[in-house]
Amino acid sequence: MxxxxxxxxxxxxxxxxxxxxxxxxxxxxxxxxxxxxxxxxxxxxxxxxxxxxxxxxxxxxxxxxxxxxxxxxARLPRRVESRVPIGSDGADRVDMDVSSIAPCLCEELERNAPVDHVTAKRIPVGAGQLVQLRADVDPRADGESLVKAAGALDEAVTTAFPDGEVTVRVLVDGPRRPGSRRTPRVH
Amino acid sequence: MTSRDPRRRPAVAWYGLVGALLLAGLAVLAGQHFAAERGWTSHESWLRRAMGFLEDPRPSTWIVAGGIAAAILGLLFLVIACLPARRSHRRAEGHPNLWVSRQAIEAMAADAAERAPGVLHGRATLRRRRLHVEALLVPDAPNGVAGIAEAVGDRLSGLTDPEVSVQAKERTR
Incomplete structure (x- = not known):
């Protein structure tokens, strides 16, 4: 909405x-x-x-x-234009379909960071797009690993789109069931 | 490229939905009056029937209840319209494009506390910059409160640097 x-x-x-x-x-x-x-x-x-x-x-x-x-x-969600112009030379123009890279970024984040249930949302920002990844944290995660994974993802996107046509942002939520563990702890 | 900080949906969005439904109700009321007056329906106009109550010296209990409900709803609309959208996540100190929710920090802090030596159960609550950790310790726990605070601080390193306060209780034998 x-x-x-x-x-x-x-x-x-x-x-x-x-x-x-x-x-x-x-x-x-x-x-x-x-x-x-x-x-x-x-x-x-x-x-x-x-x-x-x-x-x-x-x-x-x-x-x-x-x-x-x-x-x-009017409050129904609108479809976000998936193409972003990444370069033009005279009559030629190259557009990038951002919706095609969002699943790759989700997989990359899920593989490198202690998170799960990663989803992606595209937000138009100026002439480009922001890919906002949202994930549930594993309670066993530590700050350093999250920062490292987000940094690697950001670096990869910045290298691919040096002019900032596409940027990435990672939102980390609490675990889906707070306090739940897959295996019980034994003291 | 700059983008807005991640925020929750403002409450006024839901009240906008209520407003749209109220407007639709007004459309139905006015439309029924128009249809009844033009003879398109055999039913009496609801608006005309409501107008009949205006001549009463005192309103009925139902009208008073409706009036009080309208006043309360109106006040709610005014208050909600002024409330800003709250931030849903806070920016991590270690990376500008990483944002962490309060629930995530609390879950990680609680897990860190529970994994500290001698801790049976841990719970964390974050309020602004203050992280409050409650822990249940085994009797004669080796590091106690200092160990928990250190474990929590290490775990959240790079994300946030809150003031950690630890409240620990020893389990009685």
């Missing part, structure tokens, strides 16, 4: 509207500031009887329906 830039302002707007609605009902019930008494409910009911109100409701239904559908669908 993606986070949209509109989420925060929309959440603030919706929060204010809900708060105003709730405050109105509470004032109606407990008569705290007398706002409800000053409200001409007869005029509101009369307005709802008008023909224009029906058409306005139709327009509101259409617009809010489209907005709700867009708001829901």
């Amino acid at each position: 993606r986070t949209l830039a509109i989420d925060r302002p929309a959440a603030i707007l919706l929060g204010l509207l809900l708060l105003a609605a709730g405050a109105t009902v509470i004032d109606w019930r407990f008569d705290l500031v007398g706002m409800w008494d000053r409200l001409d409910t007869g005029a509101v009911v009369a307005a709802a009887e008008e023909d224009w109100f029906t058409w306005t409701a139709g327009a509101v239904a259409l617009v809010s329906g489209i907005l709700a559908l867009w708001w829901l669908l």
Whole structure:
């Protein structure tokens, strides 16, 4: 699920509207500031009887329906372009399919570092791509071996893409089942 | 090329989903009113029925409950909208492209503590820069607290350099 830039302002707007609605009902019930008494409910009911109100409701239904559908669908994950231009010479251009190297990087990390369940995600950064590897740590791992494996991976990618078209980042999570061991310890 | 630090999904993303569903609810309510008024359905307009309650001098219990729920939800929306996305991993000291989660550090520290001589059970909790290790020792453990702190420090070398505090208890015979 993606986070949209509109989420925060929309959440603030919706929060204010809900708060105003709730405050109105509470004032109606407990008569705290007398706002409800000053409200001409007869005029509101009369307005709802008008023909224009029906058409306005139709327009509101259409617009809010489209907005709700867009708001829901826009958060679905988008497919990231897998090709990255790595060089051009006149009319010729060489593109690299980054999705093809991500599984190799996963295998490399799983082989060299005390981690498992390695997954890869591609994140567009500027004109290039960041391959983000995510793995679960083996609790028996030590910091030095993780640093060494990440360094070797980074060096290999930097050597292959010296201009930084593709970079790599390693995220290490806790073990899948915290505290679990494949074999019981005997003291 | 620069990229953002790894972060958790902000809570407002879930509330955006709730907001979209509320907007869809509004669309259904307004659409049902339009359909009922145009005679496309035999049912009475829900909006018109709700308008009938406006003339009451006091709202019903259900309306009050709905109003209080709306106010609470509105407050939650406002608070959540202001919360930033929290960092999910911290950068390793030994390499700029290696990031380690709090759970990973705790699991490695707990394992290191348990493998120290004389330790029966170990548990680690990381809070900001402070790593708190709790250990259960055999009676007359050889190195005790100093050995655990050293083992944990060695294990996490290159990843992070937290202040390690060890709380050890001896198992009673």
